[in-house]
Amino acid sequence: MSKPVPSESLLNFLRELPDVDAPELLKAYEKPFPQTIRVNTLKISEQRCLDMLRGKGVRLEKIPWGRFGYYVKSPGSPSETMEHALGFIYLQGPVSMLAAELLDVTPGLVVLDMCAAPGSKSTQIAQLLQGEGVLVANDVSVGRMRALAFNLQRCGVLNSVTTLVDGRSFGRREPGLFDRVLVDAPCSSLGIVSRDWRIAKRWKEGVSERLSHLQLGLILSGFDALRPGGAMVYATCTFHPLENEHVVNELVKRRAEARIREIKLTSPPHLKALDSWEGVRFEEEVEECVRIYPHQSGAEGFFLAKIEKIERA
Ligand SMILES: C[S@@+](CC[C@H](N)C(=O)[O-])C[C@H]1O[C@@H](n2cnc3c(N)ncnc32)[C@H](O)[C@@H]1O
Numbered sequence: 001m002s003k004p005v006p007s008e009s010l011l012n013f014l015r016e017l018p019d020v021d022a023p024e025l026l027k028a029y030e031k032p033f034p035q036t037i038r039v040n041t042l043k044i045s046e047q048r049c050l051d052m053l054r055g056k057g058v059r060l061e062k063i064p065w066g067r068f069g070y071y072v073k074s075p076g077s078p079s080e081t082m083e084h085a086l087g088f089i090y091l092q093g094p095v096s097m098l099a100a101e102l103l104d105v106t107p108g109l110v111v112l113d114m115c116a117a118p119g120s121k122s123t124q125i126a127q128l129l130q131g132e133g134v135l136v137a138n139d140v141s142v143g144r145m146r147a148l149a150f151n152l153q154r155c156g157v158l159n160s161v162t163t164l165v166d167g168r169s170f171g172r173r174e175p176g177l178f179d180r181v182l183v184d185a186p187c188s189s190l191g192i193v194s195r196d197w198r199i200a201k202r203w204k205e206g207v208s209e210r211l212s213h214l215q216l217g218l219i220l221s222g223f224d225a226l227r228p229g230g231a232m233v234y235a236t237c238t239f240h241p242l243e244n245e246h247v248v249n250e251l252v253k254r255r256a257e258a259r260i261r262e263i264k265l266t267s268p269p270h271l272k273a274l275d276s277w278e279g280v281r282f283e284e285e286v287e288e289c290v291r292i293y294p295h296q297s298g299a300e301g302f303f304l305a306k307i308e309k310i311e312r313a
Pocket of ligand 1: 114115116117118119120121122138139140141144165166167168184185186187
């Protein structure tokens with residue numbers, strides 16, 4: 001196979017991005033992601049599942065930052081195992097596991113996963129709810145909704161409701177309803193190029209500009225749907241500041257009760273968010289968000305923001 005070539009616009013953008021080592025990132029794009037699973041404790045104890053897999057010769061290594069997460073170090077796809085068919089495991093990227101971890105989900109909460117399909121983070125949130133409380137798993141795409149419903153069913157999630165609406169309507173329809181909101185926004189996906197090189201081949205500045213408007217609508221809606229004292233996580237698997245820092249910055253400027261909280265991580269390696277982009281200086285608290293690049297994580301790249309809605313005085 002010929003060597004994949006990123007678009008000229010992407011190369012120009014990466015040159016402008018102040019915190020990235022572009023050659024290292026491009027090298028990482030050429031490597032496949034590690035195979036990783038999350039053990040679904042809604043259906044089986046972690047130890048029993050590990051014993052079953054190891055009994056079949058599967059070599060596993062703990063993902064340091066993801067509860068129930070493991071690297072699969074032996075050949076063969078975990079998606080072809082009986083453990084997968086039975087819903088004992090879910091194939092999920094290691095960095096993707098962070099978003100739901102940062103949401104501080106505890107049993108009994110009412111949680112909205114606004115852009116949920118195909119359900120990696122929804123099934124993870126359901127696992128953390130331990131069957132108590134409610135998960136509203138929403139997506140706007142009918143096609144992707146099928147995969148979401150299937151995965152929730154396969155993973156034995158009983159306390160969920162799936163909805164098929166534009167996420168931008170939640171804030172207006174259900175203001176203050178949710179204890180937790182996850183906005184895992186549609187994005188230009190520059191953090192998962194290893195999975196699909198067409199992303200890098202086709203990327204143009206206009207893609208991020210267009211998505212930025214949608215992402216702002218989603219984050220504002222998610223914030224409005226949150227109860228005072230509640231928390232949300234905004235996540236993308238991309239690096240463009242228009243899809244990340246800019247979106248969070250606009251939220252802080254437009255909603256007086258929004259506070260960006262520090263994300264404390266010992267691993268994977270990560271960077272603080274940018275303080276400015278193209279001459280626009282962001283609010284100071286935006287720097288508390290984190291950027292994770294594939295060449296540093298050895299897996300996907302993500303941007304993560306943790307936001308709290310403070311109670312009015
Ligand atoms: C990054 S993917 C979500 C991945 C998912 N959270 C997971 O972990 O499996 C973004 C999702 O946003 C959905 N989406 C796009 N526009 C939306 C909108 N206006 N409202 C709700 N969902 C939307 C897409 O259909 C897509 O499934």
